[in-house]
Amino acid sequence: MPLTLLYGLAEVLYFLMAYVLRYRQRVVLENLRNSFPEKTAAEHKKLAKQFYRHFAQLIVEILWLREATPAQLARRVSFPNKHIITDKLAQGRSMLALGSHEGNWEWILTSGALQINAPAVGVYQPLNSPFFDDFMYKLRTRTGAELVTMRETIRYMAASQDRQQLLCMLSDQSPSNPKNRYWTQLLNQETGFYTGADRLVGQFQLPVVYVSIRRLRRGYYEAVLTELFDGNTPLDPEQHQITEAFARAMEKDIRASPADYLWSHRRWKHKRPVGE
Structure with a gap:
């Protein structure tokens, strides 16, 4: 189905999620209130509605990956400074790319696999449903991207050090394991982060880029890269x-761009224990 028709379906989904089902409305509004205490209740509700529209469009954009051609994806996702990655890869280095659930992260991986002249390997957490896990696996890999589970990432990198590749991680998920989290402030809240990126850089001395996923307009995104670490000196994880x-x-x-973040995710469900 053409993307223009899918966006019509997105409007129906938006109405259902925002006004009928009120999909995770309590979580969405609580996250917005805690993240932006300076905003009024009316502003929080407006942001929530904008999020639901973005989320509905995101769903149909992900479904569109089943039939999107490489040329179509390349037109809709740009990497204006991808030389930051390609230059390092040309030097024989692998790299680590860190992103978040902002914009359309699924298009960034699938399009990046086409536009970066090296293997793009996404780190993922298998879904509980075998059906949806298989469905998403096929969508994410149909343009050439590869996947490795979060649990296997260190082992995978140790076994493939002679291969120049771009390892891609969404690093904003909420960790439950107290041995694998780091606490810092995010949007006025104590927030736990996975420490896998620190351990990967500490062990393999990978250069690191942050991927800023920006929605230019409906159905068009750009991935702007910022170097976080050049990989030339050791770092203590x-x-x-x-x-x-x-x-x-x-x-x-x-x-x-607050409406483009995944506010329905229970990002702050784990609270910092006393003394941690």
Whole structure:
């Protein structure tokens, strides 16, 4: 189905989620209130409605990946400074790209696999439903991207150090394991982050870029890269310099375009224990 028709379906989904089902409305509004305490209740509700419209469009855009051609994806996703990645890869280096659930992260991986002249490997957490896990796996890999589970990432990188590749991670998920999280401020809240990026950089000395996913208009995005670490000096993973830099870059993006973040996710469900 053409994307223009799918956007018509998105309007129906938006109405259902925002006004009928009120999909995770309590979570969405609570996240917005805690993240933007300076805004009024009316502004929070307006942002919530804008999020639901974005989320509905995101759903149909992901479905469109089943039939999108490489040329169509290339027209809709641009990488204006991708030389930051390609230059490092040309030097024989692998790289780590960190992003968040902002904009359309699924298009960034699938289009990046086409536009970056090297293997693009996405780190993912398998879904609980085998059907949806298989469905998303096929969507994410149909343009050439590869996937590795979060649990297997360190082992995978250790076994493929002679291969120049771009390892891609969404690093804004909420970690439950106290041995694998770092606490810092994000949007006025104590927030736990996975520390996998710090450990990967500490072990393999990977250069790191932050991927800022910006929606230009409906159905068009750009991925702007910012170098967080050049990979030329050792880093102590216990200092969490990479995760801290990622958190600051991510916060800046969310404040710039708050409706495009995934507010239905229970990002702050884990609270910092006393003494941690």
